[in-house]
Amino acid sequence: MSLKINIIENRLLSDHWFVLRKYVYDLVRKDGTGLRQMREVYDRGNGATLLLYNTATNCVLLIRQFRMPTFVNGNPDGMLIEACAGLLDLDSPEECIRREAMEETGYKVGEVTKLFSAYMSPGGVTEQVHFFAAAYQDSQRDNAGGGVDDEDIEVLELPFPEAMAMVADGRIQDGKTIILLQQALINGWLTA
Structure with missing residues (x-):
């Protein structure tokens, strides 16, 4: 009912x-x-997020950028470590994550896996986020990444065990990133 x-x-x-x-x-x-x-x-519209992982090196590609809401909520420098993500705008979710991966990390994404979609903060925000994962190799790097326009993004390649330790000790606090890292562990793409 x-x-x-x-x-x-x-x-x-x-x-x-x-x-x-x-x-x-x-x-x-x-x-x-x-x-x-x-x-x-x-x-704020709907979005998509992508975990880039390398099975050969057991690493993930994440980004670090300033997030004002975290700053005003007690994050001393406002910097947040995240999986690449963005708003769909007029793109499909898959087109969005391909664009965001190129802009933010500098990697041209090959085959992607759609994991699921989720409302991340349904008590006050309309946004539905589409979650993806894709393997990457060094040969897929097209540019240095770092974002576009008013973005100032640092690209981080982290060993998976270190990324999981960063979740445990609070250095990674972004919800979508934590979910994606857990998916990598659950699905056996990487080892902690």
Whole structure:
């Protein structure tokens, strides 16, 4: 049985970086009782993320970049270690991760595996992230990476055991990256 939702108010609060809206709605629960709720919803579009891994060297390619939300939430330098990722814009998820891999890491991606899609913060953000993994080799490097336009990205090639240790000790705190590293371990692509 699905819930019935009646939207009472849909007000634009901000349209600067992405879109922030305030929703007031009546929710009719499955037992028939009503409940009025108010939520602010941040719409930033959908995205895709990719773990690049090298089975021959037992390494992963990650990036480090400044993330303002982490800075204001206590990350002293605001730098975050992540798997490459980006917003779909008008691309398909696979086109997006191929573009982002080239821009951020400098590697031209070959065959990719779609793992799944997930809402990463469904309590307030509309974004659905599409998760991918792909093997890489040094011969696929096309450029130095580092991002485009206003990005300042450092490319990191890390031994997989070190990346997993960085999750355990808190040096890697990005949710999508932690999930992708765990997928590499679960699927046996790399060894910790």
